[in-house]
Amino acid sequence: MVNLEWYRTFKAIYQCGTLTKASQELMVSQPNLSIQLASLESYIGQPLFVRLPRKMMPTEYGKQLYTQIVESIDNLERVEAEFKRAVLNKTPSIRFGTPSELFKNYLAEHIGNQDDLHMTVEYGLADDLTNKLISNDLDIAIITRQSKTEDNLTYELLFTESFFIVCNTSTDVNDFEAYINSDKLSDAEKWLKSKKWYAYDNNLSLIRRFWRENFKKRPLLRLQAVMPDNDAILKAVANSDGLAVSSNLIAGKALEHGQVKVLWHGNVAATNKIYLAYNKNKIQPLYVEKVKEFIISNVMSE
Numbered sequence: 001m002v003n004l005e006w007y008r009t010f011k012a013i014y015q016c017g018t019l020t021k022a023s024q025e026l027m028v029s030q031p032n033l034s035i036q037l038a039s040l041e042s043y044i045g046q047p048l049f050v051r052l053p054r055k056m057m058p059t060e061y062g063k064q065l066y067t068q069i070v071e072s073i074d075n076l077e078r079v080e081a082e083f084k085r086a087v088l089n090k091t092p093s094i095r096f097g098t099p100s101e102l103f104k105n106y107l108a109e110h111i112g113n114q115d116d117l118h119m120t121v122e123y124g125l126a127d128d129l130t131n132k133l134i135s136n137d138l139d140i141a142i143i144t145r146q147s148k149t150e151d152n153l154t155y156e157l158l159f160t161e162s163f164f165i166v167c168n169t170s171t172d173v174n175d176f177e178a179y180i181n182s183d184k185l186s187d188a189e190k191w192l193k194s195k196k197w198y199a200y201d202n203n204l205s206l207i208r209r210f211w212r213e214n215f216k217k218r219p220l221l222r223l224q225a226v227m228p229d230n231d232a233i234l235k236a237v238a239n240s241d242g243l244a245v246s247s248n249l250i251a252g253k254a255l256e257h258g259q260v261k262v263l264w265h266g267n268v269a270a271t272n273k274i275y276l277a278y279n280k281n282k283i284q285p286l287y288v289e290k291v292k293e294f295i296i297s298n299v300m301s302e
């Protein structure tokens with residue numbers, strides 16, 4: 001079977017004109033070049049060069065062969081060079097799952113600074129992201145709660161978020177604050193229940209957690225709208241007299257920009273732990289640290 005190196009040797013000798021220059025071009029010894037050329041001539045059954053004292057002159061058959069193979073050999077050598085360069089310069093590609101609000105509010109603007117890490121970002125809720133980690137459709141993800149199943153995932157604590165009620169910056173909250181300051185929780189609850197509410201889902205997940213901590217019961221509220229997007233909820237609050245339960249992470253930018261304000265932090269803190277989850281057998285520790293540093297440096301610094 002023909003050897004590709006035979007053709008590369010033939011092309012180099014043809015272009016350089018001597019074995020000495022061709023050996024320097026290919027960084028191969030002259031005896032090895034002579035063997036490869038002889039092997040090609042034996043395979044083809046025709047001499048390809050006339051050996052002169054100071055030059056290798058191509059025969060007519062050699063000229064015809066060169067015309068036929070030079071473009072293909074050049075293309076192969078170009079592909080080889082580009083592949084080597086790509087391997088040397090290649091940055092790892094990490095499939096990264098995250099809640100949409102956290103990425104959009106804190107991480108998206110800094111993604112261009114990750115020159116040593118290429119990310120394919122996917123949004124999702126905790127259960128969806130966990131399932132994709134288990135099925136190896138994601139490499140690493142920000143998870144808002146740990147899975148209760150045996151899923152072989154490692155969870156590293158990133159932050160603890162605190163929940164509170166937010167309202168429009170122009171909402172009159174004097175009565176509510178008076179109830180809270182006088183420790184009249186029953187009246188404060190009635191005031192809250194008289195308002196319109198926006199929630200992430202019909203199960204009132206965030207509201208229920210906050211209510212249980214502070215009123216020791218389930219909330220009975222008038223929902224104005226259910227929106228599966230916390231940014232949309234904050235916009236609705238900012239442009240109405242409605243209320244919502246949010247957190248320092250979710251509402252951080254909206255509070256910073258004066259779009260909403262905190263109505264009540266609660267008498268009892270309602271918190272949630274946020275983790276970086278991954279399968280340590282599927283991702284290198286170096287990349288875990290890179291992703292972790294990217295998240296912490298850009299979320300905690302806000």
